[in-house]
Amino acid sequence: DFLNQLQLHHLSDYFRVLGCTCTRDLRLLEKSELDAIQLVPRRRLQQHMSNIPHHHEAPPEGCSLNDFLQWFGLLHIEGFLNTIGVYSVTDLSYLKEDDLCLLRPVTRRRLLTSCGLCTRAA
Structure with missing residues (x-):
């Protein structure tokens, strides 16, 4: 639109x-x-x-990985994350940017900004 x-x-x-x-x-x-x-x-x-909002609101505290991904429109990568051993929102904190190299560029950046991993490049 x-x-x-x-x-x-x-x-x-x-x-x-x-x-x-x-x-x-x-x-x-x-x-x-x-x-x-x-x-x-x-x-x-x-x-x-510049008229496009940049940030999402934070997801509800204590939400599941599925809820977190759905909140940020990333549900389509849940299978990939499970394949590399991510099963909870807490598991996301162990990822490094290089772990996500198989994702499409913008999808990777959205995940990184959504969970604050931007400074975690290997």
């Missing part, structure tokens, strides 16, 4: 490949990912990105 309003619907597949599943994810794009967009559409997008 956001992209349609800006007449940028043609970029939706590109953003999906990067792991954007909601408008808020556009705030997690890196410069190189934005630079890959044609000049005028990129500027149109950048002009309107």
Whole structure:
């Protein structure tokens, strides 16, 4: 809907490949990912990105991993997290950024910002 309003619907597949599943994810794009967009559409997008809320509210305290992932729109990676041994929200604190290299870039960044792992790169 956001992209349609800006007449940028043609970029939706590109953003999906990067792991954007909601408008808020556009705030997690890196410069190189934005630079890959044609000049005028990129500027149109950048002009309107400041209106996108950056942070989610915190999830309820003591929630399950499933609830945490659902809260942040990351339920689709629960299987991956279980595969690497993450079964609770507490387990997320043991992850390092390199552990998530198989995730799409924006999905990885959303998880990192959601659980405060940004400074935990190996």
